[in-house]
Amino acid sequence: MASEKVVKLYTDTLCPICKLLEQYLTSKGVKYRKINIDEDSKGKEAFLKLGYDNLPVLDVEGATILGFNPEAIEEALKQKEIVRT
Amino acid sequence: MWTLSKGEFRNLTGDAYCRLCSERLESNPEANNTVTCGTCGTKNRISFQQDIWVIERVSEEPEKEIRDRAEEFALLRSYKFNELKQRIIQSLIKKREKYGDFYCPCKARTILENVCPCKETRDGSVESKGRCTCGLFWKQ
Numbered sequence: 001m002a003s004e005k006v007v008k009l010y011t012d013t014l015c016p017i018c019k020l021l022e023q024y025l026t027s028k029g030v031k032y033r034k035i036n037i038d039e040d041s042k043g044k045e046a047f048l049k050l051g052y053d054n055l056p057v058l059d060v061e062g063a064t065i066l067g068f069n070p071e072a073i074e075e076a077l078k079q080k081e082i083v084r085t
Numbered sequence: 086m087w088t089l090s091k092g093e094f095r096n097l098t099g100d101a102y103c104r105l106c107s108e109r110l111e112s113n114p115e116a117n118n119t120v121t122c123g124t125c126g127t128k129n130r131i132s133f134q135q136d137i138w139v140i141e142r143v144s145e146e147p148e149k150e151i152r153d154r155a156e157e158f159a160l161l162r163s164y165k166f167n168e169l170k171q172r173i174i175q176s177l178i179k180k181r182e183k184y185g186d187f188y189c190p191c192k193a194r195t196i197l198e199n200v201c202p203c204k205e206t207r208d209g210s211v212e213s214k215g216r217c218t219c220g221l222f223w224k225q
Contacts, residue, residue, distance in 0.1 A: 014190040015175040016169055017220055037193055047193060053204075054218045055191045067218065 005082050007032040008059040010047045015040065019055040021068045025058075030082060032058075104129055104142045105200060106207055116182050119143055125202050126157030147178045151201065155221060158202045164211055164222040173221045177201055191219035 007023065010017035011031045027034055035046035037055070050057065051074065058065045060076040101110045103122035111123045119130050128143035128150075146149065152174055159166065176190035184195045189203045198204035208216040216223045 006104070012190065014171045014218070015174060016181050017191055017218075044193065053192050053194050053199070055193060 005080060006059075006061055007077075008035060009033070010035050010037060010043070010050075010052075010055060010057040010059070012036065012038045012055050015055050015069060017068050018051065019057045019074075024068070024070060024073070028077070030077065098166055100129060101129070101138075101140055103127055104140055105197070106204075121157060123161065125207055126154045126161060128153070142202075147181055147187075148174065151177050151181075154187075155201065159222055162211065162222070163225055165225055166221065169220045173219055189219055 003041065007025075007030055009018075011022070011024065011034055012078050013036060022034070030073060034052035035047065047057065050059075052064075054066060056068065058076075059081065060073075061080045063076045063080065065072045065076055087147060101120070102108065103110055103125060105127040106122060106125040108122060108124035110129060110183075119128055121128050128145075129140050130143045130196065132139050143173045145153075155166075155170075155174070158164070180186070180188045180190055186195070186197075187201045188195045188197050188199050189201055192199040192203065203218070206222060211217050211222050211224050
């Protein structure tokens, strides 16, 4: 079940794994705010301040998950009660 | 003793180093030779210009350059590709068009260590994680 809680996805236009993650989130019905660092300079600045270089990064209410890791994402979404199974 | 200059990457003992990964080129290169780096698969050209040894990355048609490098690197490490390969190669070509080099499409910073194959991958991340960050190289 989708909710109004904040999920942010840091992504890049040219990142194929980012697109796979977007498809995964959509299939799970998760609403998220997409921050494309390729087009959003402030977004890129915020992303680099997180201390990461690799994309994608998913921020589930402050819990960050690096890369396309369905198990970790699922767990974070459950913990934050964003997806109930 | 070698004379050092901008663009040169050969030390005072005469060893030659790859212009991408900075690792020593295995063979003993001669002038006007093209040497493929045994660490990252990059082609380096060595020339002798005005009494100075110069080593440069060989620049080719972009798709051929990055495809050859990726395939050589995969061969050196016994990695494999999957169906993502073509998409990632195209992303790398677009990165080059936009930022001037084949920066990993899954990395934010456009720095030399993020040029494919990136430093993280050269340092063995495929062995520990099963694939590189962007999914171009996969463990057998």
